[in-house]
Amino acid sequence: MEKLKLSKNMRARTDSIFSEFLLRVGNDDEPTVADDLIALPTSILIKNQSDDLPEDCLINAIFPYLDENFKSIDYIKDRAILATKNEYVDMLNDRIIKQFPSEEKEFYSFDEAVDDTNHHYQPEFLNTLLPNGLPPHKLVLKKYCPIILLRNLDPTNGLCNGTRMHIQISQLKKFQKEWIILRSAEATYKNVKGSEKILKLIVADAKGNKIQAVMYGETIEKFIDMLQKN
Template sequence: MLNKHYFEALDITLNDLMKTRLNFGYDKPFGGKVLVFRGDFRQILHVVPKCSRADIIESSINSSYLWNSCKVLKLTKNMRLQNSASSSTNEETREFAEWILQVGDGTVNTIDDAQTIIEISPYLLIEKSDGHILSLVSFAYPKMIANMKNHSFFEERANLAPTLESVEHVNNFMSSMIPGDEKKYLSFDTTCKSDEDKEIEGDWFTPEFLNEVKCSGIPNHKLNLKVGIPIMLLRNIDQSIGLCNRTRLIVTDLTKKCHCNINSKR
């Protein structure tokens, strides 16, 4: 999903190399080398600042001269259907996968005036209630307290939310449901002194300001943890034992200054 200029620059570079060293393949895409591109055009396109939608589409690889030399390969077997031994679950997963593809292709209930009404299956909907977060948690994590010691229970489930604020609300609610004492951990909040030749004023970035920054990929300044709570590792620690980005973990012990004794589960 990168800009087409990346691939065109690589094509020119490989052509020059093959022409200079082997005098072969310079008239073929990428100097005759086989390249595999992985991606899904149903995902969001890359960002082109201050450009229109047409300009963004024009910058994608399928608008490049290289696209005519590409062969599109599609997956034909849903591997998720092999994860469950239940035939009813497999059938439900298959129907959901087909419905998602139809939504992405725009073939669901198409109307001539370019407007579409998509009907969502009842089993995917959460009934209206006063406690919408409770309904969401109960739907994704049924009998959560009874399954606290079952690591696969958290491994196979996850909640998705559109904003970080919603993520924090759901996390705080689920944490309140887990029994036990809660401990608060704060990040190191001392800023580095800016160099004198820098144009940015270091006084603007006070610890109070930095502690309020919340963005994807960076943990909050304050973490409230309990024993048994599931967490996710954001940075590589030791890949040899499976501690890499997005590894799911279960907290088994909390100390005064740090938390340790963590069992990892991919």
């Protein structure tokens, strides 16, 4: 395995105006406006020329005619939107995913605090956390939508952290149907709201790989409903 480092700004090499702008910013020569903020050149701005929300204008500029090109891997792989906070990423993902015409598939995480015998950290609170490197509690996917791998699952075959991938509907169905329940146990626990059901499962895939899953409250009903549909 060879580790590569980025050392050159490729856009600055081919765009003299952008290159000069970066130099002025780095040398503290670029004029500032209120509160020492730098006004970006109009050439790199996306103007809102309609009644759409600014986020929708950004999405339409980066993913033009998405409804006609959503099946094209070449179209998807050459486009990306970067954001500074996870909450912005989730908001943009939600807006973009709604533009894909296919049916939604929802996946929920099962969060629990280790050795929390007094139940100080309720599942409802854990589900609201957005730590780096983990997907949101509710992950919505559609056929042909792009995803990014967050773990080094198989570096030899290119399945590394940051790998961009393309969803196929058969993969979503296969994911739901290949896992089988080996053992389950239902109980109740007390929290600030009173008593709530808890369902502990041990599931395995076709190769025998096992994981433990814990579900609380309404997630149990959604899980049972998913089993009945499949």
